[in-house]
Amino acid sequence: MLSLMLACGVGEASADPTQQSGTTAPAGTINAQTSPGVSQPTPELKIGAAEPGIEINDIVVVGARASQQSAIARKRNARTATDSIVADDIGSFPDRNVNEAISRIPGVALSRNGSGEGDSVAVRGNGPDLTRVELDGLGVLGTNVAAGAGAARSADLRELPAELIKSVDVVKGSTADMTEGSLGGTIQIKTRSGLDFKKPYFSVRAGGQRTTLGDRWSPDVNVVATHKFFNDRLGVIGSFNRTEIQLQQHFQENVTGGARGYLRRFDFDNSPEKTFSFNLDTLTADREADTVFGNSAETPRTLLTKAAGATSKAQCLQVFPDLALASSSSNQRTQRIFEQRTCLNQWNDYFPDNFRQLVQTNDEVRTSIDFRTDYQVTDDFIVYAKVNQSSRSGHDRQRAFSSGGVPIAQAAGTFIPTGTYPQQNTINPNAPGGPGAYLLLDPVYGTTPYNISTTSTASNYPLRGDVINVRPGSVEVDALHNVTQLTTTNNRGGVDQIDNNTEVKTRYAQIGGDYVGERLEINAMAGISLADSTREDFRTSRSTFIGDVTASITPSGLWTLELPSDVDLNDPQRYVQLAPATCLATQPAGFPRTAPGCAAVNPVTPAFGVVGDPNRYTVGQLPLTSANTQLTYTPVIGETSEKNARFDVAYRTQDIFPFITRIKTGAQYRDRRIERWGGGGYEVTSARGTFGTAGYVAPVRVPTANVRGQLFACEDTAGSLGTGGRPCVFGFTPSADPTASRSGNEVVTPQQLRDLFAGSVEPATVDFFKGFPGASTGTTRDGLLPQKIFEQLDAYKFMNLDCVKTCTASDGQVYDQPKTDTMEVTKNVYLMADAEQDLPLGLRFTGNAGVRGVFTDVRGTGFLTLRVRTYANPTATTFTDSFFRRNVTFKNRTTDWLPTYNANLWAFNDKLVARTYGGKNVARPxxxxxxxxxECLLDERILQDDSIPNGCSGRIGNPALSPFTSWNYNYSLEWYPNRDTSISFAYFVQDVKIGNPLATNADRQVFAGSDQINPITGQPVGDTVFNIPTYEDGPGYKRKGWEIATRTAFTFLPWLLQYTGADFNISSAKSDTEIGGIRAPLTGDVQLPTNESKYFINASIWYDDSKLNARLAYQRRTTQFVCITPCGGNNIDFNYPGDGYTNVRNPLAGDGYNPGSPSYVDATTYIDAKIAYNVNRNFQVYLEGRNLRKQGVLRLLDASQNFEDGTPKVQRLAYGGIRVLVGGRIQFGN
Known part of the structure; x- marks a missing residue:
């Protein structure tokens, strides 16, 4: 019935776009930020301009219905596939930033953080780093450079309030005159011009916002003013926006960082069947799989083949037998132990590696000032100038609370090795809490490296069995080898607090002119974009003894921890518990850990010192000390800029050529630069000569800007004050290392430490997961404000940005700190033509075709260390290392030609159109x-053997990488039965030829062009070939998808229903990743590309009768694949080489190979609402609510990893509460 009524034109004012000028809503409508009268706009020659043959005048944007008409008309008349939001359409959404407004468009997926705020968008499955965002033609810069180089291309639009926006176009096709840089679509944002207003206009909006997890209201103010001068030829508009935001997120984690997988470290059930078996099909085909391990004849392929073939633990030790002690080195034995552990891991059971509760509070002040002038020189020619400055000042506080609960193996003083080879493990009868507090696991086959030496770190033996702090009989394991409950002993609990202070400033300046004559159109623009960001991390961590903790899985996939009833972790006094020093771990078996006469772990020199070292003290000669409170300060600075200039000329040829209606050509220049400074610190020149002898020259070292230290209390004893004792040394003791001269330890009295803790408490203000269904509740624990502690310590004078870019070295001279620097200079030329032709049967063809040339010069600069290793003679076991550190620059040049075409077939008086688009797109990696x-190593022995390449550690970038390259196609059918309604279906194909870069190894002259001489050969280092871990062009894939969208106003309905309307769109994308896709290590299942969702749904209903305006919006995004765990680097769980895997290690380390699992962000559904009431023409009040459904963000492992009863393995749950905004708006001049 609805479709029939629409087709018949019920409620239709006019289907002819030429009659749209002057459309108004009912009298009395007010939408202060977007509803002023509109006069002749600044001429725009852009992708959203009308198709040839269709004349469209601007709409007077008042009310939800009229703004929807404008967005529909904009979509209809675009030269390529486009969806739009116009003026008040943005204001009518319950969206507080542009990211959230854009996400209502079909094919655009929004990522919301735990607070429910949209922080990035993906267009047709392509993330923010592959989506170009333009603000009035200038590229919007990434402002998260300080957070890491990977975020440098992702535009963050949170600084840009929705009130500034005139229109937003998400262009899913392309034309030759568009700036490249997107794979799925380009986002073009236009702000208002002073010439858009008929009368002087002024509006003020003021409100406040708060979340259900917050503790205060935060103000939000916006001011817009505009005026015309000189007979309405000069238009001036200015706006100011200041928003304070307090967001709070609650997290519960079962794994470290919410990103790792469940560990398979211990075999609790001792089952003869495997927990998993290695899947060799997921081993990479790269040569890394066949690279021989150091200190072994095995390769990853042979290791996994033998391990997968083992049917019992005994067979693991048969195929990987213990090496003979007499004929093996410590490194060889260590490698063999890791190979044994790799095989034995297949029988280990699943258990979380960490339990944490986190509370993250984000206080931000966002300010934006925008000023624009437009001058109409003639009726055909307008010039303009625009400046914008935005800032975001943030103070993020993250409190991470731990309570133990995770088994720890071979804790000091808990075990006794037998002294045999291999070593046999037993429980120490004098272990803290007694032997009944520990469990000995797998004493026959379980193998771990154990160092038996008191003077060396390289005397590893295999140790059979693990002694862990688990109560015997407390462990429960299901049939799928998942631990569901256990009790750990001797736990420590604490709080790790991080304060992040961020400052982000963006500045845009632009000048230009537009000439629109009868035939000739000229557009010129030049502008510059600048973004500066700083980030300072202040961090402290402290802990205290708890005792027994019982961990149990719940049906939600979260774990509960039961602590002793007498433990109050909010009591600051608990963290100042004095204790004597402990004995060396290498004391005779069973020796009490705090015996006064034993040799203590030295507080000054490393534990593995010389036994006769006069600085070695006994436990009885040392004072009592508290547990260390870690102090860290980490600064980062990022700077991004883009210079942009373009010139476009178009000529209308309707009467000259029978088919071609316009020819357009132009050129563009862009210079984009990204710089990032971290903590820095390096050795400028190494020492020369022997210390203490004539001719010795000390090394020159630049200190790092990072500050690292420990704070603890000290109390003297009779022994420490007696003869030969070591009394407390109070105050700040800087590090003896010149590179770390800004770091050191701070020692205070016990009472001073208690006062510091008591005076820096950040009290909990809300129950944990307040209001969230299914999560644990209870008052959160108090936090600690690091800066309040740091401000009272001597080291605070070093906690600033003074040493980040340049710093004074040990020789008193000022040196530049290392930085990463990229420069991309892109030059473009293009040529395109528009076409139009009337056809029989009332049909009409329109379209365009063109080609764009892209010429890019790339330069990447980073800091590389050259380590030169020499030996006294060919058989020497010792060596000497010299270091040379240099900024190294890689360069590359690419050329791409990007053809495009758009063809449209119109029917039924231009109410129905079939579109097709095809084009080549590129985006930089x-x-x-x-x-x-x-770091790269030049080893004297390797240089003597040409068959062994010199190597480098750390992944070295490759500026020769090709851009992401895709051939995109779009096919759509769009129906416009009347001005209020549009129904469209689109099908798209992205044929990606070059995808995400893959990690690989290659032989390269890393230092090519350097004048550094190799001291071993006397030849330039630039001639030396190194085998380096780097990147290569990634494999392609195909992504196919469809979008269905409809929007309408129900003007044909009776009564109040005539003021209602509805919008709905659903998008789906699926990638063909059978070739080159990331596979789950154990199952081999091919994963979707990172962060791609199968479906994204938007729906809303609205009401607008000129007095009352209300909207209810629904948004759903299905599950997204994130990564293969552990999703980053650590020293515990390592993956074997596989395409797209993280934390791959060769040589082996930790527990050997223990493959990860796919990690996902679970599906989310958000409901947002807004209601506004116009008291009169000049005053409006509004109320908004976000995340009314109380949606959390759940990260979990692949379903194949679920518990026996189907309980999911949850990595992290995040929740930000419901967000409420209230306020009012006053306007004059409408």
Whole structure:
């Protein structure tokens, strides 16, 4: 019935776009930020301009219905596939930033953080780093450079309030005159011009916002003013926006960082069947799989083949037998133990590696000032100038609370090795809490490296069995080898607090002119974009003894921890518990850990010192000390800029050529630069000569800007004050290392430490997961404000940005700190033509075709260290290392030609159109894949054997990477039965030829062009070939998808229903990743591309009768694949080489190979609402609510990893509460 009524034109004012000028809503409508009268706009020659043959005048944007008409008309008349939001359409959504407004468009997926705020968008499955965002033609810069190079291309639009926007176009096709840089679509944002207003206009909006997890209201103010001068030829508009935001997120984690998988470290059930078996089909085909391990004849392929073939633990030790002690080195034995552990891991059971509750509070002040002038020189020619400055000042506080609960193996003083080879493990009868507090696991086959030496770190033996702090009989394991409950002993609990202070400033300046004559159109623009960001991390961590903790899985996939009833972790006094020093771990078996006469772990020199070292003290000669409170300060600075200039000329040829209606050509120049400074610190020149002898020259070292230290209390004893004792040394003791001269330890009295803790408490203000269904509740624990502690310590004078870019070295001279730097200079030329032709049967063809040339010069600069290793003679076991550190620059040049075409067939008086689009698109790869970084080794012995390449550590970027390259196609059918309604179906194909860069190894002259001389050969280092870990062009894939969208106003309905309307769109995308896709290590299942969702749904209903305006919006995004765990680097769980796997290690380390699992972000559904009431023409009040459904963000492992009863393996749950906004708006001049 609805479709029939629409087709018949019920409620239709006019279907002819030429009659749209002057459309108004009912009298009395007010929408202060977007509803002023509109006069002749600044001429725009852009992708959203009308198709040839269709004349469209601007709509007077008042009310939800009229703004929807404008968006529909904009979509209809675009030269390529486009969806739009116009003026008040943005204001009518319950969206507080542009990211959230854009996400209502079909094919655009929004990522919301745990607070429910949209922080990035993906267009047709392509993330923010592959989506170009333009603000009035200038590229919007990434403002998260300080957070990491990988975020440098992702535009963050949170600084840009929706009130500034005139229109937003998401262009899913392309034309030759568009700037490249997107794979799925380009986002073009236009702000208002002073010439858009008929009368002087002024509006003020003021409100407040708060979340259900917050503790205060935060103000939000917006001011817009505009006026015309000189007979309405000069238009001036200015706006100011200031928003304070307090967001709070609650997290519960079962794994470290919410990103790792469940560990398979211990075999609790001792089952003869495997927990998993290695899947060799997921081993990479790259040569890394066949690279021989150091200290072994095995390769990853042979290791996994033998391990997968083992049917019992005994067979693991048969195929990987213990090496003979007499004929093996410590490194060889260590490698063999890791190979044994790799095989034995197949019988280990699943258990979380960490339990944490986190509370993250984000206080931000966002300010934006925008000023624009437009001058109409003639009726055909307008010039303009625009400046914008935005800032975001943030103070993020993250409190991570731990309570133990995770088994720890071979804790000091808990075990006794037998002294045999291999060592046999037993429980120490004098272990803290007694032997009944520990469990000995797998004493026959379980193998771990154990160092038996008191003077060396390289005397590893195999140790059979693990002694862990688990109560015997407390462990429960299901049939799928998942631990569901256990009790750990001797736990420590604490709080790790991080304060992040961020400052982000963006500045845009632009000048230009537009000439629109009868035939000739000229557009010229030049502008510059600048973004500066700083980030300072202040961090403290402290802990205290708890005792027994019982961990149990719940049906939600979260774990509960039961602590002793007498433990109050909010009591600051608990964290100042004095204790004597402990004995060395290498004391005779069973020796009490705090015996006064034993040799203590030295507080000054490393534990593995010389036994006769006069600085070695006994436990009885040392004072009592508290547990260390870690102090860290980490600064980062990022700077991004883009210079942009373009010139476009178009000529209308309707009467000259029978088919071609317009020819357009132009050129563009862009210079984009990204710089990032971290903590820095390096050795400028190494020492020369022997210390203490004539001719010795000390090394020159530049200190790092990072500050690291420990704070603890000290109390003297009779022994420490007696003869030969070591009394407390109070105050700040800087590090003896010149590179870390800004770091050191701070020692205070016990009472001073208690006062510091008591005076820096950040009280909990809300129950944990307040209001969230299914999560644990209870008052959150108090936090600690690091800066309040740091401000009272001597080291605070070093906690600033003074040493980040340049710093004074040990020789008193000022040196530049290392930085990463990329520069991309892109030059474009293009030529395109528009076409139109009337056809029989009332049909009409329109379209365009063209080609764009892209010429890019790329330069990447990073900091590389050259380590030169020499030996006294060919058989020497010792060596000497010299270091040379240099900024290394890689360069590359690429050329791409990008053809495009758009063809449209119109029917039924231009109410129905079938569109087709095809074109080539490119986008530059992540900055992090372009930068050189790491250390390269020149080994004298390797240089004597040409068959062994010199190597480098650290992934070294490759500026020669090709851009992401895709051939995109779009086919759509769009029906416009009347001005209020549109129904469209689109099908798209992205045929990606070059995808995400892959990690690989290659032989390269890393230092090519350097004048550094190799001291071993006397030849330039630039001639030396190194085998380096780097990146290469990634494999392609195909992504296919469809979008269905409809929007309408129900003007044909009776009574109040005539003021209602509805919008709905659903998008789906699926990638063909059978070739080159990331596979789950154990199952081999091919994963979707990272962060791609199968479906994204938007729906809303609205009401607008000129007095009352209300909207209810629904948004759903299905599950997204994130990564293969552990999703980053650590020293515990390592993956074997596989395409797209993280934390791959060769040589082996940790527990050997223990493959990860796919990690996903679970599906989310958000409901947002807004209601506004116009008291009169000049005053409006409004109320908004976000995340009314109380949606959390759940990260979990692949379903194949579920517990026996189907309980999911949850990595992290995040929740930000419901967000409420209230306020009012006053306007004059409408």
């Amino acid at each position: 992540s900055i992090g894949t372009l930068l050189p970084a790491g």
